[in-house]
Amino acid sequence: MLCERISEIIYRYPDITDDEMLLLEKHIAECETCRDALEEKKRVLELASAYRPEPVDEMEWAYFQDALNRRIDSLTRRKSAVLHALLAVETGILVLAFGVFISSKNRTPSVEVTSKEVASCEEDEFGEALIKYAESSFPLEERLALLDEYELSLLAESIEKRCGGE
Amino acid sequence: MEKGVEDRLVELARKGDKVAFSKLVTTYREKIYNFCFYLVSDKSDALDITQDVFFNAYRSIKRFKANSSFYTWLLSIARNRSADFLRRRKPENIEDIPLSQPDNTQSVDDNRTRLLVRASVDSLPAKYREVLVMRFYGGLKFAEISELTGENINTLKTRFYTALEHLRKRLRRYV
Numbered sequence: 349m350l351c352e353r354i355s356e357i358i359y360r361y362p363d364i365t366d367d368e369m370l371l372l373e374k375h376i377a378e379c380e381t382c383r384d385a386l387e388e389k390k391r392v393l394e395l396a397s398a399y400r401p402e403p404v405d406e407m408e409w410a411y412f413q414d415a416l417n418r419r420i421d422s423l424t425r426r427k428s429a430v431l432h433a434l435l436a437v438e439t440g441i442l443v444l445a446f447g448v449f450i451s452s453k454n455r456t457p458s459v460e461v462t463s464k465e466v467a468s469c470e471e472d473e474f475g476e477a478l479i480k481y482a483e484s485s486f487p488l489e490e491r492l493a494l495l496d497e498y499e500l501s502l503l504a505e506s507i508e509k510r511c512g513g514e
Numbered sequence: 515m516e517k518g519v520e521d522r523l524v525e526l527a528r529k530g531d532k533v534a535f536s537k538l539v540t541t542y543r544e545k546i547y548n549f550c551f552y553l554v555s556d557k558s559d560a561l562d563i564t565q566d567v568f569f570n571a572y573r574s575i576k577r578f579k580a581n582s583s584f585y586t587w588l589l590s591i592a593r594n595r596s597a598d599f600l601r602r603r604k605p606e607n608i609e610d611i612p613l614s615q616p617d618n619t620q621s622v623d624d625n626r627t628r629l630l631v632r633a634s635v636d637s638l639p640a641k642y643r644e645v646l647v648m649r650f651y652g653g654l655k656f657a658e659i660s661e662l663t664g665e666n667i668n669t670l671k672t673r674f675y676t677a678l679e680h681l682r683k684r685l686r687r688y689v
């Protein structure tokens with residue numbers, strides 16, 4: 349009976365309460381079976397905790413940091429390209445920036461505007477152009493993630509200013 | 515890192531301060547790497563995922579709620595990234611990993627330990643491995659794991675004890 353209760357405590361060991369610990373200690377002093385079970389559990393936990401991740405040295409962390417910085421810098425550049433295009437919307441001229449060529453991750457990304465389209469601000473056309481814009485160059489999800497709250501509000505504002513209330 | 519200092523760095527990073535962000539990276543990269551390593555059991559994969567974690571953290575830092583812990587937030591990104599990675603990775607047959615037979619010596623060398631435990635941890639279903647890693651290797655409280663995973667504390671406890679029992683059954687021959 350007691351052994352059953354103790355084996356349930358060993359099952360949860362070391363996540364046990366102080367009272368359970370006392371009960372356990374008292375019991376294993378007189379029961380060999382439960383004492384062996386606890387010993388086995390302790391040795392398994394010890395073996396499992398000896399498993400450590402392979403270490404990363406300073407040089408490897410330096411490479412890691414460089415690669416991360418490159419990704420962040422290229423993100424910032426792309427972000428400013430998007431903002432630039434949004435500001436063009438603000439002037440009433442919609443610049444459709446096609447061909448944002450982000451080649452391999454090792455190359456500096458360059459932004460080329462290969463096609464310009466002047467759109468009047470009728471709602472449908474604007475919406476269409478916006479969708480086109482959103483679909484070009486980067487995947488939509490990534491493109492939206494590029495915009496921070498300020499940029500999104502800028503976009504919303506310009507849509508409202510140009511097309512709202514008509 | 516002191517909470518006040520960290521809050522300030524997070525605040526600066528939210529405004530796009532790259533130096534502040536890289537201080538946060540230096541503070542947490544090893545912890546995040548360790549966490550990913552236990553989940554994917556490979557150094558180079560764990561480093562790649564760690565880089566993704568920080569890249570995504572930088573990208574979405576405005577979505578981080580200042581009242582929660584930055585480390586826990588990073589862990590939640592790491593958890594999602596690792597899960598994506600594991601879904602994509604072809605399941606490897608862990609029975610193929612060579613396990614040397616137990617010998618008479620009491621001490622277990624590092625490499626053998628790694629293989630033995632790795633095989634045992636790897637053989638756990640993802641949900642069990644995750645709670646084992648967070649609790650046993652990461653030292654997180656069940657309440658924190660619950661916050662991260664959205665799972666009920668009792669469910670997590672049951673999974674954790676089951677995972678430990680699985681390790682015991684697999685490793686008992688070697689201890």
Ligand SMILES: [Zn+2]
Nearest residue numbers: 351379381382
């Ligand atoms: Zn007993």
